[in-house]
Amino acid sequence: MIIILFGVFLLALLVITALAIVRTDSLFAAVILTGIFSLLMAANFFLLDAADVALTEAAIGAGISTVLFLGALALTGEQERGGSKSRLLALGVVTVTTLIVIYATFDKPRFGDPDAPVHQHVGPWYLEKTPELIDIPNAVTAVLASFRGYDTLGEVFVVFTAGIGVLFLLSARPAGRPEDFQASKVPHQGLRHYLVPRVVGRMLIPFIFLFGLYVQFHGDYGPGGGFQAGAIVAASIILYALLEGEAQALRALPMRVLKWLVAGGALLYGAVGVASMLLGSNFLDYSVLASDPIAGQHIGIILIELGVGITVTGVLLCVFHAFAARDKV
């Protein structure tokens, strides 16, 4: 009962935040509010016992996308341009959509209903077979990495493609712009004037990195996995870039290394699939990777999660650097 009340409270806060995002003219405030929105959403996911999703939402939604939005804001203005005139049309579209969505909810099962189709389809089978076939405590990881390995491979390639797309779009320089604009920048950027954040940030970066590795390799046992870990590791390096300046971060992890990471993670994932084919089984069937099928599953899951983590880290850092390297238009 209290959980439901709390959920309703959080959802009400979500609606308020969404309205505030729509109402505000300052894009800066809107970006911060989106971060708050994601954090509330993460709390909501956590209430629904979806710790893995909550972790992803908190790391990517509240953390990294806020930084990326701020990077985009640094390239554009802080104020919204004057709104469009067709307010009535927008109102009409929103009203109709809302009515349709509300109408659709009449068909939905009750909240937490065990007879809901989603709990009846393949879910019970996964929960029943995970201890027997894969034997890891976190059934989410088992489903994500093994039973639904194809889907996750697809997701990794979506992230990979998105990264390539952003690099293509943002690396294009306007005509007549000197190529070596990077050199004209001051060598020392970052938070030079902010001593306390720099010191504390430097102190925290190793622990954030360590936590990322923990989330990466503990994904079989608790909430976590490649997506979350990739975001956390990327966050620690982005924090470094914010503190010490982007050039310093690029010196530690140059762009060509990042591009290798982006491709390498996806390749590692695919290679695990090919390896299982070469060993005489289906694509992404990890059971043949070791003499014991369950040990094979463990090896396969660790490897593909590592691939996911590497690609996510690489893509997020590439996108961040692509934003940071651009001059103000």
Place this chain on the structure above:
Amino acid sequence: MIIDILSWVLLSLGGAFVFIGGLGALRMPNLYTRMHAASLTDTMGAVLILGGIMLQAGLTLATIKLAAILLFLLLTSPTASNALASAAILSGLQPKEGPVRPREKAE
């Protein structure tokens, strides 16, 4: 029993601090005083509430995790407040000295 009472005292005190902080963030006259109120929430409020939860959890792994969270918050929240104040100063917002009328909203 005593631990329970103590933990509830801590939790209510923490709640009170969060409430005061929120009130201050809304009602204080200018940025620096508002920030002062808001930083109350994430230092005193967080410490007391996490302390209360730790007493509830007893000597378990959860307490150690809560202690880690507490340490993290104690490092990051004052840092964030400091960064915010420095950013305000650097962007040219001078703190006002002397008495400020309660209704005056510094822009």
